[in-house]
Amino acid sequence: MTDKAPAKAHLTPRRRTITQKRSLVGWAFLLPAALLILWMNFYPMFQALWMSLHKGIGAGMTWAGLYNYERMFKDTVFQQTLVTTFTYLIVQVPVMLVFAIILASLLNDKKLKCKGFFRTAVFLPCTTSLVSYSIIFRSLFAADGYINHILVGLGILETGYNFLGTPWSARMVIIIALLWRWTGYNMIFFLAALQNIDSSIYEAARIDGASPFQQLRRITMPLLKPMILLTAIMSTNGTLQLFDESFNLTRGGPGRASLTMSHYLYQLAFEKAPNFGYATAVSYVILALVAVLALIQMRVGDKR
Amino acid sequence: MKRRLGAVAKYGFLIAVSLVSLFPLYWMAVSATNSSLAVIRGALLPGKELINNYRNLLGNQDLWRAMTNSFVNALSLTALALLVCSVAGYAFEIYHTRAKDALMNVLLLAMMIPFAATMIPLFRMFSDMQLISTTIAVILPTISTPFLIMLFRQSARSFPHDIIEAARIDGLGELRIFFRMFFPTMRSTYAAAMTIVFMNAWNNYLWPRIILFDSKSLTMPMLVSNLIFGYVTDYGMLMLAVLICTLTTIIIFFFLQKSFAEGIVGAIK
Structure with missing residues (x-):
């Protein structure tokens, strides 16, 4: 007994140094990743705020206060891109999520035949790059494209309709393209969540005489709520930053009818006469919108 | 009877959705083998113009340079991102302390920073460092992402701690435990x-469009996008370029499909 006590006393400080050592190893492991995020995300974010309060370009930037932010209230092009971006958001995101949930619940059925085929077919659009699918849809909906070929062939139209040359149809084409590209992507998240739900719940509901629609509303939807929140936030985030589609599918046109905020931001910063101050101010509006909409969605998601 | 009707509606819906999903891809692939005129006339069957379109594309754009650049950029980013983020995710879970958890929460906030809000200062930063048109400039901003760190932290949660203890008793160093034990067991997450x-x-x-000025550093999506700038569009050639750009990711998806699904389901659980 007596000679065991000092040994124990000797062990405790040594053990502490081992855990300390391990903690240091942990810091060394995560440091590169943490520093990169600070350097490549947070630092430029604060720099953008600083730039948005300045005028001019390069080293000659001078303090401008809120000038760039005030300018937005008079900038009708900016306001138009805001409306266009929100049109995409309000129309596309809900429709896409509903489709994704319906598809996921159909594909979650264990007895479904050709399940692998359907699942791959729905997911395959997600493997195409944003530029590629933009160009496929641009070609399909061109005045001499395949969609017009069908419409004329069926006698619905006499000559090709200029989808990309009319403001509303150009926006519609972008929405259709977005639905095509992203529904399968969101479906995968819902499918993964559904696979975690015990199928006996549905068995019980069926025995109690619940219709498929009732099952969807009363069982599936409440259990999918966290996933709906996640996909809604991701999709909102993505839609507010739409660039590739606007740039490649419609070139923002006709005129500026389908121009998105990110595309406008790109034009301000990197085309014609670059204006970093005003461009970063516009980018801060996107940042604020992303944050506010995510907060609202989290609030609503919590209450329900 | 009612049941049968429901089944018909269900399969009808799924078949319709699959057709809509696959048709643009099919049309792209078929158009790549047809002449531009045939595409405009509504060709829906494979033609014989594939070689011709390929020749036109080679004459028009530096296809193989773009392919090489895209592969170099994508592979170097993938290797670095997987290494940096998996080590970090592992550390946040296995060696977690209160300070590390707090740091993780801060890093997660970066998910909410839109790229639009950082791209202009990033552009200025890289041009100050004279790194315009380099691979480093293309990949550096996305090597470390909160999403990937979180994915690996989540998978480290399911990694039994007893094994780590046992390995320590056997005298394995911390770095070796990671590379010899964590890395091989987490294959589906890595995939x-x-x-x-x-x-x-x-x-x-x-x-890439912002940071790559030099025509020599052209990537595949940039090449595809360049083709629509002209007044007349050669649909056969255009769709061949789109097909080549898309085929790469489709092949990778089919190779890794199974482990991809496992990894995602595991991360969501």
Whole structure:
């Protein structure tokens, strides 16, 4: 007994140094990743705020206060891109999520035949790059494209309709393209969540005489709520930053009818006469919108 | 009877959705083998113009340079991102302390920073460092992402701590435990991460467009996009370029599909 006590006393400080050592190893492991995020995300974010309060370009930037932010209230092009971006958001995101949930619940059925085929077919659009699918849809909906070929062939139209040359149809084409590209992507998240739900719940509901629609509303939807929140936030985030589609599918046109905020931001910063101050101010509006909409969605998601 | 009607509606819906999903891809592939005129006339069957379109494309754009650049960018980003983020995710879970948890929460906030809000200062930063048109400039902003760190932290949670203890008793160093034990057992997570990172890198367009000035550093999406700038569009050639750009990611997806699904389901649980 007596000679065991000092040994124990000797062990405790040594053990502490081992855990300390391990903690240091942990810091060394995560440091590169943490520093990169600070350097490549947070630092430029604060720099953008600083730039948005300045005028001019390069080293000659001078303090401008809120000038760039005030300018937005008079900038009708900016306001138009805001409306266009929100049109995409309000129309596309809900429709896409509903489709994704319906598809996921159909594909979650264990007895479904050709399940692998359907699942791959729905997911395959997600493997195409944003530029590629933009160009496929641009070609399909061109005045001499395949969609017009069908419409004329069926006698619905006499000559090709200029989808990309009319403001509303150009926006519609972008929405259709977005639905095509992203529904399968969101479906995968819902499918993964559904696979975690015990199928006996549905068995019980069926025995109690619940219709498929009732099952969807009363069982599936409440259990999918966290996933709906996640996909809604991701999709909102993505839609507010739409660039590739606007740039490649419609070139923002006709005129500026389908121009998105990110595309406008790109034009301000990197085309014609670059204006970093005003461009970063516009980018801060996107940042604020992303944050506010995510907060609202989290609030609503919590209450329900 | 009612049941049968429901089944018909269900399969009808799924078949319709599949057709809509697959048709644009089919049309792209078929158009790549037809002449532009045949595409405009509504050709829906494979033609004989594939070689011709390929020749036109080679004459028009530096296809193989773009392919090489895209592969170099995407592969180097994937390798670095997987290494940096998996080590970090592992550390946040296995060696977690209160300070590390707090740091993780701060890093997660970066998910909410839109790229639009950082791209202009990033552009200025890289031009100050004279790194315009370099691979480093293309990949550096996306090597470390909160999403990937979180994915690996989540998978480290399911990694039994007893094994780590046993390995320590056997005298294995911390770095070795990671590379010899964690790395091999988490294959499906790595496969999922690889699929996601590679596809994003391959498909990325906005940042390469901003930071790559030199025509020698052209990437595949940039090449495809360049083809629509002219007044007359050669649909056969255009769709061949789109097909080549898309085929790479489709092949990778089919190779890693199974482990991709496992990795994602595991991460969500």
